[in-house]
Every structure is written in structure tokens, then in C-alpha cells.
Amino acid sequence: xxxxxxxHDDDVSVKLVQSHDxxxxxxxxxxxxxxxxxxxxxxxxxxxxxxxxxxxxxIRERANQAMMKRGASxxxxxxxxxxxxxxxxxxxxxxxLPEGTMLLSDGDDLPEIHTPKExxxxxxxxxxxxxxxxxxxxxxRRLSGRVWRQDGFFLPEAHRQALVQLLTSxxxxxxxxxxxxxxxxxxxxxxxxxxxxxxxxxxxxxxVSSPGDTxxxxxxxxxxxxxxRDASEAPNLAAICQQLxxxxxxxxxxxxxxxxxxxxxxxxxIRLHAVRRDLREANRNGKTTxxxxxxxxxxxxxxxxxxxxxxxxxxxxxxxxxxxxxxAIPDRNLQKP
Numbered sequence: 337x338x339x340x341x342x343x344h345d346d347d348v349s350v351k352l353v354q355s356h357d358x359x360x361x362x363x364x365x366x367x368x369x370x371x372x373x374x375x376x377x378x379x380x381x382x383x384x385x386x387x388x389x390x391x392x393x394x395i396r397e398r399a400n401q402a403m404m405k406r407g408a409s410x411x412x413x414x415x416x417x418x419x420x421x422x423x424x425x426x427x428x429x430x431x432x433l434p435e436g437t438m439l440l441s442d443g444d445d446l447p448e449i450h451t452p453k454e455x456x457x458x459x460x461x462x463x464x465x466x467x468x469x470x471x472x473x474x475x476x477r478r479l480s481g482r483v484w485r486q487d488g489f490f491l492p493e494a495h496r497q498a499l500v501q502l503l504t505s506x507x508x509x510x511x512x513x514x515x516x517x518x519x520x521x522x523x524x525x526x527x528x529x530x531x532x533x534x535x536x537x538x539x540x541x542x543x544v545s546s547p548g549d550t551x552x553x554x555x556x557x558x559x560x561x562x563x564x565r566d567a568s569e570a571p572n573l574a575a576i577c578q579q580l581x582x583x584x585x586x587x588x589x590x591x592x593x594x595x596x597x598x599x600x601x602x603x604x605x606i607r608l609h610a611v612r613r614d615l616r617e618a619n620r621n622g623k624t625t626x627x628x629x630x631x632x633x634x635x636x637x638x639x640x641x642x643x644x645x646x647x648x649x650x651x652x653x654x655x656x657x658x659x660x661x662x663x664a665i666p667d668r669n670l671q672k673p
Contacts, residue, residue, distance in 0.1 A: 348523065350514045351386040358382075358403055359613055365395065367410035370446075373609045375597065376402035376453050379651030387510050389523050392530055393461040396507045399451070404595075404605075406448045409461050413443030416460040416534070418500055424452035430553025430594035438489055438496075440538075450595055458503050460530070467531070476535050495537040502533050553594035555580075556602075559587060563603050567610070570635040571603045607634045608649050615657045627654045 353364040361382045362372030374380055382399035393410075409415050417439040419426070426433045427450035433439075441447055443461060451457075471480040491499070506526055509516065516522045549557070559580070563571035577584050591599040611634050618625035628639070631654070636642035646654050 347388060348390065348517050349386075349388045350510050350517060351384075351388075352511070353384045353386065355382045355384070356380055357612075357616075358401070358609070359616060361399065361403070362405070362407070365409075366393070368407065370405060370407035370409075373404040373606060374401050374649070375404055375450065375602075375605045377649045377651075385507050385511055387507055387517075389517070389527055390520075391463045391466040392527055393459075394503050394507055394530075395457075395459040395461070396504065397455070397457045397459065399455050400453060402453045403451045404448065405451065406446065408446055409443035411444065412464050413461045414464050414467065415439075415441045415443050415446065416462075417441070417449075418458050418460075418496070418503075420456040420458060420500065420504075421454070422452040422456070423454040425596075426451050426455075427594070427596055429548060430550035430556070432593075432596065434490075436490060436496075438491060438541075440489065450597075458500060458507075460503060460534070462530075462534075467534075470531050471535060474531075474535055476539060479535060479538050489541040489543050491537050491542075492540050495533075495540050499533045499537045502529060506530075550594065552590040555582070555587075556590040556594045556599075559590070559599065560603065560606070563599075564606065567607070567634050568632060570637070571599075573599055604645065605649070607636070608646055610634050611636065611646065611654065612650060612657055615654060619658050625658060627658060630654075 349366065351364075351366065353360075355361040355364065356379070358372040358374040358380055361380070361384070362370040364384060364386075366386060366388055378401060380399075380401050382397065384398075385396040387394040393413075419436070419438070425435060426437075428439060429447045439447070439449075443464075468480040471477070516526075559573075559576055562576050562579075563573070573584065573587065577587055588598055591597060591602055595602055597605075611630055614630045614633070615625065615627065618630070631637075631639075631642050636645075643653060646652075650657070
């Protein structure tokens with residue numbers, strides 16, 4: 337992960353972060369507690385430009401792999417997500433999002449999001465009470481109450497383009513001239529422009545999805561928890577289906593319609609993510625570690641199959657993750673062909 341602080345003064349800052357791991361990607365946003373799990377296969381690359389003002393935070397994010405994201409932003413904030421380009425559709429709360437859908441989310445409890453590959457996204461996080469007061473003062477009484485719920489919506493193209501153009505231009509200008517943030521009057525002007533465009537855009541928005549997980553996602557999440565409860569055992573979906581009294585076809589439909597992935601694909605990605613996280617943690621702490629022990633801890637018992645899955649998913653061998661096998665004991669507890 338490469339981080340460049342162009343300006344920093346208390347909570348006002350501009351930062352550029354380039355990551356080669358979804359684990360780093362989820363940890364680099366100022367004030368956020370975010371977990372990112374890589375879902376698609378291949379080497380990971382992302383860039384984040386992060387501009388923090390007094391009451392707002394603008395984030396321009398580009399990532400080449402699909403991810404599952406969950407967590408929270410800074411306290412008492414609202415997060416507006418505006419996708420710019422993507423190779424497909426995303427998922428939120430178990431619903432496939434129509435192209436162009438924007439999300440308004442409670443920063444204290446962000447919905448679980450599944451992003452598409454090759455996503456270019458701009459997010460605006462802003463203080464809930466700051467926005468509610470400003471909306472009331474500007475005569476947008478209805479919008480002042482909207483910040484207490486989550487939903488997905490469309491904007492008329494003119495309002496969408498105006499808001500996107502403003503936010504992207506602020507990121508570009510501050511990145512080029514970070515000294516703008518030195519002046520309270522400049523920051524106030526930027527936030528007033530953001531507020532003006534945001535109020536006009538939200539006032540014209542059309543609701544397309546409601547908050548709350550779908551029943552199918554609730555089932556898929558429960559199965560996910562059951563399958564990972566004993567991490568050292570490979571998930572037995574047939575036994576889980578029998579336990580819940582549902583068919584394998586119904587289970588697969590719950591996963592496909594909630595995540596856009598099969599149960600096997602989803603659970604494998606989560607378990608591989610856990611192996612990678614543990615290997616990196618061991619390396620960070622300077623511990624001599626058996627890759628085989630870590631893999632077995634997450635239900636991978638066949639060495640060649642595990643290493644093949646790991647390399648296909650992350651673009652490198654697990655020994656590379658553990659710094660080229662410096663402290664690795666590769667084959668313990670795993671079956672070789």
C-alpha cells in the first residue's frame with residue numbers, strides 16, 4: 337500500500353492511497369471501519385483519493401476487482417455513493433442494483449455491498465445533523481428527515497451530472513492545489529456548493545429500493561454463518577440444507593439472487609480472504625508460520641487444490657504473501673496429490 341499525505345491539519349486533509357490488496361483497501365479511509373473481501377479472481381489494484389473537509393468527505397475510488405464491503409464510516413454520518421463506471425451491476429441488501437443506482441446509507445451501519453469489477457465510484461460522506469439543519473434552513477424540510485433512513489434511488493441525469501462534476505472537480509483541484517484546504521473560507525465555499533447541489537439532487541430523486549435485507553439474503557447470510565462456524569471444516573452445504581429443510585436449488589437461488597455468486601463461490605472467497613489475512617498478520621508480527629496450518633484452520637486440506645485456488649484468486653502463491661516463504665512451512669497438515 338502506498339500512501340501520500342498532501343495536506344493534513346487536524347481533521348482536514350487530502351490523501352492518495354494505492355493498494356494491491358483488498359485488505360489494505362478497506363483500512364485506508366480516514367475515520368472508517370471497513371472490511372473488504374475480494375470476490376473476483378486476479379491481482380488486486382485500487383486507487384483512493386480522499387478529501388476531508390469540516391463536515392464532508394469526498395472519496396474517489398477505483399478498483400479492478402469485485403469486493404464485498406461491510407462496516408461503518410465516521411460517527412453520525414450519511415454516505416452517498418455514486419457509481420461512475422463499472423463492468424457490471426452491484427448488489428446491496430440482497431438486491432441487484434439497476435445500472436446508475438445511487439445509495440444513501442447510514443454511516444453508522446452501512447449495508448453490505450457487493451461491488452462489480454472495474455468500478456469507478458465517488459462517495460460523499462457528510463454529517464447527518466449538519467445536513468439536517470442546513471436542509472431545514474434552506475426550506476427542504478422533507479429532506480431533513482430523509483437522512484434517518486437508507487434507500488437506493490435514481491437522479492435525473494442533469495442533477496446527477498452536475499453533482500458528479502462538482503465532486504470530481506473538487507477532488508482534482510484539491511489534489512492539484514492542496515493548499516486550498518488551508519483556508520477556512522475556501523472550505524466553507526466548497527461545502528456550500530456541495531450542499532446546494534446535494535439538496536437539489538435529492539429533492540428530485542426517485543426511490544428504487546427500500547432498506548432492509550431480502551428474505552433470500554437473510555437465508556443466505558444464515559447459511560454463511562453456519563458454514564463458517566467451524567472454520568476448520570470445509571462447508572457441508574448438503575448437511576446445512578437438510579438441517580434447514582430446504583433444497584440445494586433453493587439455497588443456490590438465495591445466494592445467486594442475493595450476492596450474484598453461488599454458495600460455493602462465496603464461501604471459498606471468504607475462506608481464502610481469511611487465509612490471506614492470517615498470513616499477512618503472521619508476517620507483520622514476525623511469527624514463523626505454517627501455511628498448511630493456516631489453510632487447514634480455514635477448511636483447506638488438499639495442498640495442490642488450495643494453492644491453485646489461492647493463486648487463481650489473488651494472482652500469487654500463499655508463500656509469496658508470507659514474503660516469498662521466508663518463514664513458511666508449506667505442506668504441513670495438507671494432503672498432496
